[in-house]
Amino acid sequence: MSVFVFLSVLFAAFLHAAWNALIKGGRSKTGGALTLVLIQGGMGAAVAMTQPWPEGEVWLWLIGSGLFHTSYMLFLGHAYEQGDLSRVYPIARGAAPMIVTLISAAALLDRMAPFEYLGIFVLGLGVAVMARGAFRNNESRKLVPLAFGSALMTAGYSLVDGLGARAAGDATLYVAWLFVLNAVFFLPVSLWMGGRAVLPRSLGEWLRGGAAAAASYGAYAIAVWAMTQAPIALVAALRESSILFAVLIGWLVLRDRMDPSKALAAGMIVLGMALTRL
Secondary structure, three states: HHHHHHHHHHHHHHHHHHHHHHHOOOHHHHHHHHHHHHHHHHHHHHOOOOOOOOOHHHHHHHHHHHHHHHHHHHHHHHHHHOOOOHHHHHHHHHHHHHHHHHHHOOOOOOOHHHHHHHHHHHHHHHHHHHHOOOOOOOOOOHHHHHHHHHHHHHHHHHHHHHHHHHOOHHHHHHHHHHHHHHHHHHHHHHHHHHHHOOOOOOOOHHHHHHHHHHHHHHHHHHHHHHOOOHHHHHHHHHHOOOOHHHHHHHHHHHHHHHHHHHHHHHHHHHHHHOOOOO
């Protein structure tokens, strides 16, 4: 991996942590997620108009993925209402690949190497320590199931998207329509649960949502490009540095409480995720 690719992937990891920080720092976390989803939906619609119409089977995968993504954003937004970025993000980000790996192994979709088993153990231990910290520090206990719910939905759409993109035969087409359906699903659900209070009220909120959408898209685009320039496993492992960026942003920018156990848990999660990808 060249130095340029290495730095690019680190920047993508920072962007992923940054868009989560923008959601967390907004007036309404669900409202911020809604603004991001609506802007991404518009971006997806613009791309979709240049692509052929998805075939019948692909729609089933898209609808399933759209439902998973909608649930993911709901869980994530509510988790950020309850807890710190530096607590929620590592749990949500760390538990998801653990779930995907275990499901893949149980369904015999992939063979696991010894390092991957070690990675799952370290990762699970790190997530457990991070979750335990919420109880020890008298933080809201609701954040733990909400963060795990977000992780479960991430695992769901990861598996569905992998199969759906293969069925579509075109990742650009698939992602464009996914953004559109996510906006279509997320808007009414958000309004039903939060009312008009979740709608952006000012230009500043639209700008925050736009920045989060741009960071989200940039993180995805850079990662995909990097996987064409370097081994996929190395890129995937390096991307997990986003957890460390989220912890630092939460501590230094959002003034989250920091203690040795939280820092240790974040490091264990990153190490465990790296081991499962090497």
